Amino acid sequence: MADAEDQHDHDHEEAKTEDATGPINVKVVTSTGDEVFFKIKRNTKMSKLKGAYAQRVGKDVQTIRFLYDGERLGEDDTPASLEMQDGDTIDVMVEQVGGSRL
Amino acid sequence: MKRTRDELAHKEEARIQALTKKSVPKDLTEEEKAEVARVMKKSGVINECGKETVTQDSIQRLRGTTWLNDELVNFYGAMVQQRADERLKAAGGKPGEGGKDLPGGKGRALDIHVFSSFFYSKLTTDGYAKGRIGRWTKKFDIFKKDKIIFPMNIGGMHWTTGCIDFRKKRIEWYNSLPGSAGDIFEELRKYLDLEHRDKRKKSFDFTGWANYRCPDYPQQQNGSDCGVFTALGMEALARDADFNFEQDNIPFFRRLMVLEIGRAKLSKIPTRED
Numbered sequence: 001m002a003d004a005e006d007q008h009d010h011d012h013e014e015a016k017t018e019d020a021t022g023p024i025n026v027k028v029v030t031s032t033g034d035e036v037f038f039k040i041k042r043n044t045k046m047s048k049l050k051g052a053y054a055q056r057v058g059k060d061v062q063t064i065r066f067l068y069d070g071e072r073l074g075e076d077d078t079p080a081s082l083e084m085q086d087g088d089t090i091d092v093m094v095e096q097v098g099g100s101r102l
Numbered sequence: 103m104k105r106t107r108d109e110l111a112h113k114e115e116a117r118i119q120a121l122t123k124k125s126v127p128k129d130l131t132e133e134e135k136a137e138v139a140r141v142m143k144k145s146g147v148i149n150e151c152g153k154e155t156v157t158q159d160s161i162q163r164l165r166g167t168t169w170l171n172d173e174l175v176n177f178y179g180a181m182v183q184q185r186a187d188e189r190l191k192a193a194g195g196k197p198g199e200g201g202k203d204l205p206g207g208k209g210r211a212l213d214i215h216v217f218s219s220f221f222y223s224k225l226t227t228d229g230y231a232k233g234r235i236g237r238w239t240k241k242f243d244i245f246k247k248d249k250i251i252f253p254m255n256i257g258g259m260h261w262t263t264g265c266i267d268f269r270k271k272r273i274e275w276y277n278s279l280p281g282s283a284g285d286i287f288e289e290l291r292k293y294l295d296l297e298h299r300d301k302r303k304k305s306f307d308f309t310g311w312a313n314y315r316c317p318d319y320p321q322q323q324n325g326s327d328c329g330v331f332t333a334l335g336m337e338a339l340a341r342d343a344d345f346n347f348e349q350d351n352i353p354f355f356r357r358l359m360v361l362e363i364g365r366a367k368l369s370k371i372p373t374r375e376d
Contacts, residue, residue, distance in 0.1 A: 031227045062159060065172070067220060070238030072153045072176070089234065093220050098261035098332075099169030100279065100325030 024079055024086040028053050028066070031093070040079060047075040053092065067091040124372045126351040130361065138357055141364035151366040152180035154218075161363060164356045170329025172219045175253045175261060178333035178359065179216040181368050182251070182340045186214045201248040214340055215242060217252035222264060226289055230296040244268075244297060251339050253332050254286075261332035265339050266290065272314040276339075278322040278331035287313040316345070323349040330355055337368065346373040 021042065026049075028036045036056060040049060046066060050073070054061040066073040068082055068090055130138065141148060141161065148156045160173040187197050193211035195202035201213040217238070224233040244250055250266045254275075264286070265274040273290045275283055291308065298306035322331055327349070334347050334355060347355065362369050 031224070062157065065220070067218075069234070069240060070217065070221065072155070072218065074150070074153060074155065075147075091220075091224065091233075093172075093223070096172040096219055096223070096255040096258065097169045098255055098259050098328055099167075100260060100322075100328060 024084060024088070026079070026084065027087070027089045028092050029089055031091075042080040042084075043078050045075065046073040046077045049090075059094075063095040065093045065095070067093060124346070124375065126347060126354060126373050127371055129354060130357050134361055135357070137364060138360045141360050144364075149177075149363055149366045151177055151184060151363075154180040156363050161360060164360050167324060167326035169259075169326055170261065170333075172255065174359070174363070175329055175333055176218045177363055179218060179251070179253060179336055181362060181366065182336050183214065183216040184366075185368050186212060186216075186340050198242050198246060200246055209342060210248070212248040212340060212342060213246070214249045214251055215244060215247050216336065216340075217250060219253040219255050219261075221252050222254040222289075225293055230293060230300075235293070236297065236300040239297065239301070243301065245302070249339065251336050253336065261328040263332050263335040263339065264290065266294065267314075270314075271311045273311065274314045274316070274339075276316055276319050276332075276335045276345075278320060278328050278335075280321070283313075283315065318345075320345050320348050322352075327352045330359070333359065337374070341374070343374070 023039050023041050025037060025039050028038065028049075034057075036053060038049060038052070050064065050066055051061055053066075054064060068077075068084065068088070073082070073090070129135075142165075144161075145158050148158060148161050154173070154177040156173050156177045160171055162168070163170050163174060189211040190197055190202060190213055193202040193204055195211055195213065197213055199213070202211045203209075204211060221235070221238065225235055227233070228235075230236065244266075245268065248267070248269050252264050254262045254264050256262055260279070262278070263276040265276070266272075267274060273287055273294075275286050277283075291311075294308075295306040298304065319335070320331060322328055330352050331347075335345065338345050338347075358369055358371070368374075
């Protein structure tokens with residue numbers, strides 16, 4: 001795991017920080033309810049988090065989308081630029097395609 | 103009596119002329135075609151608009167009859183949003199404060215919000231509370247908008263367009279293929295009510311509201327172009343305009359979409375002039 005991401009699955013409540021500039025805990029959640037917790041620095045780029053997540057769950061990074069409160073996360077977005085709070089959730093969605101109907 | 107009839111005939115003729123005088127271009131110009139070729143050859147990220155991105159893999163889907171993906175459809179939505187916001191500002195309005203009627207009866211600069219395709223997916227798979235859909239509108243109030251517009255992916259294989267029109271009090275669904283709406287209207291009504299309870303602390307008043315399906319919405323004649331119909335439907339809805347496209351125009355529109363994504367800006371074509 002890269003230096004900025006200190007992944008931890010269960011102790012996310014205990015690790016809650018009051019420091020407004022310190023690292024924050026974020027939860028990456030799929031529509032099927034699978035959750036992965038990450039502790040990241042506020043200036044960590046979301047592209048890095050996405051890469052780490054894709055590797056963790058064994059998915060192609062091109063086929064997943066990270067959403068924060070309904071908005072797609074850009075490669076250069078960071079927790080700071082998004083004004084994320086400790087304990088916030090990122091929704092992970094998979095690529096959608098369509099051409100016709102059953 | 104005769105005079106009235108003549109007048110009516112004249113009016114009808116003028117109406118038909120008005121409807122038929124604008125048509126979708128047959129093709130792009132040679133310069134535009136060269137631009138399309140350049141966009142298609144780019145690698146990595148093709149462009150960004152708002153929060154949306156299109157990558158090289160996605161743009162290739164605009165070739166032939168390939169199915170469109172969420173990146174393309176949502177990028178189109180972002181361009182529709184951007185143009186609507188610009189028009190509203192040009193008319194002296196401000197997004198979030200309602201639309202502005204244009205001088206000289208030239209219609210209205212609508213105040214709209216375009217959700218991504220994940221709005222309806224999240225709403226129907228997770229539900230309003232578990233999906234934290236209330237947070238999607240933390241920066242604006244949908245009840246002050248003229249319309250909200252959103253692409254909907256149905257069953258992982260079909261694109262359709264949804265719209266909630268607050269001025270007409272209509273929940274609208276546009277499908278380029280025939281088919282049952284299932285529980286789409288019910289889901290959207292449920293959304294309106296939950297969003298109203300979340301933001302206004304009381305249930306939504308559905309008095310005068312109707313479910314609406316456009317009887318003459320353009321229909322695709324194949325099993326591959328619904329994504330293009332969906333993008334074009336959003337574009338027209340954002341202007342309160344007629345749906346001025348049909349299956350024969352889709353090869354043109356696929357090329358135009360490449361051009362537009364490459365520029366991150368919707369093109370002005372005759373059928374889009376108000």
